[in-house]
Amino acid sequence: MMRRLAVLSLAGLVAACGTAAPLTPPEGASLPTAPYGASEKPSAEELLRREALAAPERSVELRRRSEERQDDPFDLPPE
Template identity: 50%
Template structure:
């Protein structure tokens, strides 16, 4: 049973190749987007836009201020 599991997972170990991505043989890279001067490179397509990684805001208060009373901040029952 162990050997069968090992042999079934062995091909997965080989699929982590480290080399630049290239289009498959006989196919072309994606065409340039509308109103773009050139097609994006592989690195540009793999880099997430800034919208996908928003900046984290820790707290909306910038200075040491008293917080307003919160009518929904009730003690537990």
């Protein structure tokens, strides 16, 4: 019982250490150079931000019941 408690507490500490500090480049490395035409380098937070096109919202309506598929003229068997 005590061993299980120790393992669980150690796992909790290890899981929590990943969020202790903001992300920074490793020692000896730097952030990428500024993009062509930009006056300054983007920060780490700006590099991690995803554009809307990189992560679009789902706009597909889910099916509520089965429906017959329409004929697809391009669904051909392999030659």
